[in-house]
Amino acid sequence: MHRAETDVLVVGGGVTGCAAAYYLAQAGADVTLVERYDLNTQASGRNAGSLHGQIQHEAFLELGEEWAFEWGPTLSLLRDSIDLWRGLPEELGADLEVDxxxxxxxxxxxxxxxxxxxxxxxxxxxxxxxxxxxxxxxxxxxxxxxxxxxxxxxxxVEGKANPLLAVPALARAAADRGARLLLETEVHSVERRRSGFGVETTAGTIDCGRIVDCGGAEAAVVSKLVGVDVPVxxxxxxxxxxxxxxxxxxxxxxxxxxxxxxxxxxxxxxxxxxxxxxxxxxxxxxxxxxxxxxxxxxxxxxxxxxxxxxxxxxxxxxxxxxIADWRPVIGEAAPGFFVALFPFLGFTGGPLLGKIVAQLALGEETGRDLAPFSPVRF
The missing domain is CATH 3.30.9.10 (D-Amino Acid Oxidase, subunit A, domain 2)
Incomplete structure (x- = not known):
């Protein structure tokens, strides 16, 4: 079967995964994205395009004020991601109908x-x-x-964008900067190696130094292949x-x-x-x-x-x-294995989450306190 090499393997072709591939490629990384189906066919393409900036009221009523204070640091992620949304149409050269x-x-x-x-x-x-x-x-x-x-x-600060336009634009921009996109490619197994990972897929083996799990509702399936439990x-x-x-x-x-x-x-x-x-x-x-x-x-x-x-x-x-506590999951869950998941509000938070996980995978400082969102909190 075909064998390929890449510095960073991104798993998931939704808004977070395509944003991660875009920012990684923009930084000069050798990046490959694999998607089990086609781009934007899961949550990122099936949502209604809301850009959320407040505590969700139903969760507030159900989980209470103590939960809301614990969830509060997430609000700055939403705000900063919406700021990214504002600039993406010009940056990507595409009308994303951001309003x-x-x-x-x-x-x-x-x-x-x-x-x-x-x-x-x-x-x-x-x-x-x-x-x-x-x-x-x-x-x-x-x-x-x-x-x-x-x-x-x-x-x-709230609003809307078109989910049918956003992910294709991010994917095109990532590809234009050198990212490889492997669609209809399913990850079967992950073997840890001295210098990274060997990932068996339906398209062959991909040797990579780091993995970024942006699998959304399927993120737990990928993480379990490296022995990490993310309770999605x-x-x-x-x-x-x-x-x-x-x-x-x-x-x-x-x-x-x-x-x-x-x-x-x-x-x-x-x-x-x-x-x-x-x-x-x-x-x-x-x-x-x-x-x-x-x-x-x-x-x-x-x-x-x-x-x-x-x-x-x-x-x-x-x-x-x-996720039961509603907080994003962002960080290095195991050496070289990174998770980026924004529960319930993933379309809003996807661009920023993709940017942050790209910085983490490249060993860069994010300038943020990510402790409340650590994947090892479970």
């Missing part, structure tokens, strides 16, 4: 507003600029939101898109009542999600769960009644990688 338009966490009741206020206090303590909006303020900022809503939290959870979820409608929704919208994200793409289509579960059978085959679809759409209409007349075009499923 940092602000996020609105909408409350239907005063009780929900009080929960939001508690969360906002923690976010401010970590330097996140958030603003509490009264009912009147909300109508002034977002007149498309139902007048029945009690208020909202505005987080100005699989969360099958689904999203929906409508026909194009006239400009209406100008923010990334959440709902404090229950799971919802709602935004309008550059094309005019409305993207509706929020983490409602899809179905996954024993073979890993995904399908839409219609029992999730109706309540998800009802919530969107409750917050923005004007969307009720929009025709639904498609609902699709994907798997979101999760």
């Amino acid at each position: 940092v338009c602000g996020g609105l966490l909408v409350a239907a009741t005063d009780a929900q507003l009080r929960d939001i206020e508690r969360k906002a206090a923690i976010e401010r303590s970590f330097g996140v600029g958030v603003e509490l909006l009264s009912r009147d303020d909300l109508q002034r900022v977002a007149p498309y939101v139902s007048g029945r809503m009690a208020g909202a939290l505005l987080c100005e 959870e699989r969360w099958p979820i689904q999203m929906s898109v409508t026909e194009a409608v006239p400009p209406l929704v100008t923010h990334l919208v959440y709902f404090a009542k229950e799971k919802l994200t709602l935004k309008q793409a550059k094309s005019g289509s409305l993207l509706i999600g929020g983490g409602w579960p899809s179905r996954e059978d024993d073979s890993g085959r995904l399908s839409v769960d219609v029992t999730s679809l109706a309540p998800n759409l009802r919530l969107a209409i409750e917050v923005v009644p004007q969307i009720a007349g929009a025709s639904l075009l498609r609902t699709w499923a994907g798997v979101c990688p999760g």
Whole structure:
């Protein structure tokens, strides 16, 4: 079989993996990326393109304030990754439809507003600029939101990008700088050697000095091949898109009542999600769960009644990688073996995570305290 050599082997062709390959190649490293399927076919290409910059409200309610303070250092990663997103279109020479338009966490009741206020206090303590909006303020900022809503939290650093454009652009830029991309290539085994690793794949053996695991929901499969346990959870979820409608929704919208994200793409289509579960059978085959679809759409209409007349075009499923404490996993998990995983919010954090893990693999300083995100914390 074919035998190849590379300095750094990146496993995973999503946003984090392609970003890692791009930054490694940009630094002059000899880098090869392998992807089991095709580029952008898993979580990075199946999400709805939200750029998140605040503590996720559902997790806050479920896990509490102590958890939120422990998770707080993650907020700076989100902020800095969104800053990277802002510059990527010019840097890559591609329109990624990045729009940092602000996020609105909408409350239907005063009780929900009080929960939001508690969360906002923690976010401010970590330097996140958030603003509490009264009912009147909300109508002034977002007149498309139902007048029945009690208020909202505005987080100005949030927004959206097009997940169908971002990963291909990063992959092209990586290839242009010398990275090799091996698609439909599955990793079967990893043998540790004196000077690195021998990796058996469906494309042959790849000898490498370092491995960067950006496998997302499959990251645990790769890490186990080198004796590292990363407890990645699989969360099958689904999203929906409508026909194009006239400009209406100008923010990334959440709902404090229950799971919802709602935004309008550059094309005019409305993207509706929020983490409602899809179905996954024993073979890993995904399908839409219609029992999730109706309540998800009802919530969107409750917050923005004007969307009720929009025709639904498609609902699709994907798997979101999760970690029990919600914190990213970034660092050297074993000598020469690096893990880069951003649970639940991977599309937002992917560019920065790819850049950080590239720096680590090259032995460079990141200028960050990565201790809260260590892969050896489990």
